[in-house]
Amino acid sequence: xxxxxxxxxxxxxxxxxxxxxxxxxxxxxxxxxxxxxxxxxxxxxxxxxxxxxxxxxxxxxxxxxxxxxxxxxxxxxxxxxxxxxxxxxxxxxxxxxxxxxxxxxxxxxxxxxxxxxxxxxxxxxxxxxxxxxxxxxxxxxxxxxxxxxxxxxxxxxxxxxxxxxxxxxxxxxxxxxxxxxxxxxxxxxxxxxxxxxxxxxxxxxxxxxxxxxxxxxxxxxxxxxxxxxxxxxxxxxxxxxxxxxxxxxxxxxxxxxxxxxxxxxxxxxxxxxxxxxxxxxxxxxxxxxxxxxxxxxxxxxxxxxxxxxxxxxxxxxxxxxxxxxxxxxxxxxxxxxxxxxxxxxxxxx
Amino acid sequence: xxxxxxxxxxxxxxxxxxxxxxxxxxxxxxxxxxxxxxxxxxxxxxxxxxxxxxxxxxxxxxxxxxxxxxxxxxxxxxxxxxxxxxxxxxxxxxxxxxxxxxxxxxxxxxxxxxxxxxxxxxxxxxxxxxxxxxxxxxxxxxxxxxxxxxxxxxxxxxxxxxxxxx
Numbered sequence: 161x162x163x164x165x166x167x168x169x170x171x172x173x174x175x176x177x178x179x180x181x182x183x184x185x186x187x188x189x190x191x192x193x194x195x196x197x198x199x200x201x202x203x204x205x206x207x208x209x210x211x212x213x214x215x216x217x218x219x220x221x222x223x224x225x226x227x228x229x230x231x232x233x234x235x236x237x238x239x240x241x242x243x244x245x246x247x248x249x250x251x252x253x254x255x256x257x258x259x260x261x262x263x264x265x266x267x268x269x270x271x272x273x274x275x276x277x278x279x280x281x282x283x284x285x286x287x288x289x290x291x292x293x294x295x296x297x298x299x300x301x302x303x304x305x306x307x308x309x310x311x312x313x314x315x316x317x318x319x320x321x322x323x324x325x326x327x328x329x330x331x332x333x334x335x336x337x338x339x340x341x342x343x344x345x346x347x348x349x350x351x352x353x354x355x356x357x358x359x360x361x362x363x364x365x366x367x368x369x370x371x372x373x374x375x376x377x378x379x380x381x382x383x384x385x386x387x388x389x390x391x392x393x394x395x396x397x398x399x400x401x402x403x404x405x406x407x408x409x410x411x412x413x414x415x416x417x418x419x420x421x422x423x424x425x426x427x428x429x430x431x432x433x434x435x436x437x438x439x440x441x442x443x444x445x446x447x448x449x450x451x452x453x454x455x456x457x458x459x460x461x462x463x464x465x466x467x468x469x470x471x472x473x474x475x476x477x478x479x480x481x482x483x484x485x486x487x488x489x490x491x492x493x494x495x496x497x498x499x500x501x502x503x504x505x506x507x508x509x
Numbered sequence: 510x511x512x513x514x515x516x517x518x519x520x521x522x523x524x525x526x527x528x529x530x531x532x533x534x535x536x537x538x539x540x541x542x543x544x545x546x547x548x549x550x551x552x553x554x555x556x557x558x559x560x561x562x563x564x565x566x567x568x569x570x571x572x573x574x575x576x577x578x579x580x581x582x583x584x585x586x587x588x589x590x591x592x593x594x595x596x597x598x599x600x601x602x603x604x605x606x607x608x609x610x611x612x613x614x615x616x617x618x619x620x621x622x623x624x625x626x627x628x629x630x631x632x633x634x635x636x637x638x639x640x641x642x643x644x645x646x647x648x649x650x651x652x653x654x655x656x657x658x659x660x661x662x663x664x665x666x667x668x669x670x671x672x673x674x675x
Contacts, residue, residue, distance in 0.1 A: 282639065289565075
């Protein structure tokens with residue numbers, strides 16, 4: 161079916177893929193909230209949510225329903241349009257990143273090769289950075305529109321934190337890019353399938369990237385934007401009902417997507433270590449499904465680490481956070497980059 | 510009309526409309542947000558020309574970093590409609606004259622360009638891809654590239670020095 165010189169089956173295929181990925185992100189984010197409460201309970205020797213359904217597995221549904229039925233309050237002195245725009249932008253930027261993640265190997269269905277990646281653009285990583293740098297606006301706009309000094313302070317804190325940590329994140333990634341010689345996500349994954357995961361060559365780069373990812377997601381120990389004890393509730397103090405839910409939910413989607421990005425960049429995405437899946441003689445579709453399960457398993461591990469860190473490490477002070485970002489992580493990332501460059505030059509790769 | 514033309518017209522309308530909104534919006538925060546929309550539509554134009562690197566860097570640097578700083582300053586200064594000072598009539602006149610002269614210069618510069626025989630390469634040409642761009646920058650344009658990087662470094666050092674002043 162060609163119309164306007166476009167392959168509409170391709171568009172349909174991509175739309176379906178987008179719908180699946182967005183639905184999956186929502187579903188996983190929902191159950192990450194449950195996992196967070198269960199893991200917290202486990203670490204603190206409690207039981208956690210156990211009333212809604214067996215083991216409390218319907219708790220996220222109950223929480224979501226509760227948020228929908230709460231009274232919606234828009235402060236009179238706020239700028240109404242921006243007040244609604246804030247949470248929408250937070251959610252939008254959280255979901256956008258998933259477009260370049262290679263979820264699995266291609267599938268072969270209905271006589272078509274269907275790539276399990278929404279868009280394999282040749283600026284893949286830069287796209288991720290573009291979206292991450294836009295993530296600031298959700299917090300900034302929402303915090304300002306609330307017309308509340310605590311919200312504004314928290315928004316400015318959150319935004320400056322995100323800008324600061326973006327730098328170190330980018331520098332940590334340059335080393336990986338030098339090794340692959342491409343910004344395309346699929347090439348980066350292929351390079352890891354052939355030569356081993358990047359975590360082996362870039363352990364320091366991964367640690368820096370991980371710390372920055374914590375800061376970018378506003379997770380403890382860097383959740384300066386929502387310090388309960390100094391800023392009441394942070395940038396979403398004036399929000400209620402599902403608009404608050406959007407902010408909280410966007411954080412979990414961010415966690416899921418950034419775990420997926422880390423798996424893609426450093427842990428070989430859908431690759432199973434030490435075995436060559438291609439030699440099993442399985443159908444391409446089965447391989448794709450296995451690859452997808454492996455990808456999700458790795459991602460869930462990182463989600464667990466995110467939660468584990470939250471309930472283990474106390475929050476930083478704001479000046480400590482800035483010191484760590486500018487005076488420790490950036491020089492470390494620069495050193496990592498230079499060492500990688502020198503070693504690559506010596507090995508003449 | 511093919512799909513590229515349709516996208517081109519949509520992007521152009523969005524770019525012009527949001528650029529107009531930047532200067533007509535009363536609230537400076539809205540101005541900044543409209544400016545971000547303008548940057549996005551311009552990035553769309555870059556993508557139509559297959560200059561992907563330029564498009565994404567435009568978003569990262571302008572929409573993602575510089576506009577955030579603009580927002581910071583505007584939010585911290587708490588500029589509202591009520592507190593906006595009334596400008597003197599002479600000042601408005603001066604603004605109109607200088608803006609008009611800029612328009613004159615632009616029109617004069619563009620008047621002699623041959624637009625009929627210059628066609629934009631849409632959806633083709635790979636000079637805008639990051640690999641070719643990098644090679645060009647580090648071979649043909651090495652000296653200007655390095656000079657501009659030194660310029661940035663000096664600006665950074667200057668910012669740190671000013672920031673350190675008590």
